[in-house]
Amino acid sequence: MVHLKAPYVSGFLAFREVPFLVELVQRLQEKEPGFMPQVLLVDGNGVLHQRGFGVACHLGVLTDLPCVGVAKKLLQVDGLENNSLHKEKIMLLQAGGDTFPLMGNSGTVLGMALKSHEHSTNPLYVSVGHRVSLEVAVRLTHHCCRFRIPEPIRQADIRSRDYIRRTLGHPGSPAQRQESLLPTEPSTTSPVSW
DNA sequence: GCGACAG
DNA sequence: ATCTTGTCGC
Numbered sequence: 001m002v003h004l005k006a007p008y009v010s011g012f013l014a015f016r017e018v019p020f021l022v023e024l025v026q027r028l029q030e031k032e033p034g035f036m037p038q039v040l041l042v043d044g045n046g047v048l049h050q051r052g053f054g055v056a057c058h059l060g061v062l063t064d065l066p067c068v069g070v071a072k073k074l075l076q077v078d079g080l081e082n083n084s085l086h087k088e089k090i091m092l093l094q095a096g097g098d099t100f101p102l103m104g105n106s107g108t109v110l111g112m113a114l115k116s117h118e119h120s121t122n123p124l125y126v127s128v129g130h131r132v133s134l135e136v137a138v139r140l141t142h143h144c145c146r147f148r149i150p151e152p153i154r155q156a157d158i159r160s161r162d163y164i165r166r167t168l169g170h171p172g173s174p175a176q177r178q179e180s181l182l183p184t185e186p187s188t189t190s191p192v193s194w
Numbered sequence: 195g196c197g198a199c200a201g
Numbered sequence: 202a203t204c205t206t207g208t209c210g211c
Contacts, residue, residue, distance in 0.1 A: 008202070013201055044200050054200070075200050119210085125200085 001167065010075075011050040014058035021055075025063045039066040039132065041144065041152050046129035046137075048102060048111040050077050060130020067129030068137040069111070070150055074125050078104030089113070090123055097142050102127075112138050116145040124148070 006016040021042075028036060045054035046069030056069035074082045080102055089100050093115040102111045102125070111127030112134060126141050128134050144150035149157070 008201055010199060071200050
């Protein structure tokens, strides 16, 4: 079980979550190096970020593994806006795998909006994290989608929440007596996310 | 009061 | 992220 200390602040997600992600990779290298993945799908952004360096970049540099940023909402940076024009482009996406580029004011393509499967309305926002091209990032993400969320991220989400529920759900459990795995902060902070 | 808001 | 209400498709 991880013990989150930093609060969630938009633009600083890596400072909250990346230490635990690095630890997971290190633990895997020690115990099961044969299972080391060739690429990581990261729940958050890569270069589509306030300072061009989201959690997927951060994790990639610290582990030297190729990383893809996969966000569920558009981070509105460099002039990118979730406005009516953007929503029009989303509605024009037809088949699963369809995309449109996310071009910042700087003229750089920061990522791609991806219709991750055919019966999906909201796109995914895919961006380069580390040692991977945007084209490969998009194809890889698309091919991992049984549903809207890529299966590796979806399973991590489902199983971690299930673990939390099983661990904190039982009165008298060690975790419950420890009393402070739940966030001290009011809202916004979650013990799950990992 | 109003807009913004990766997770 | 969490919570809630309602709808649609398999």
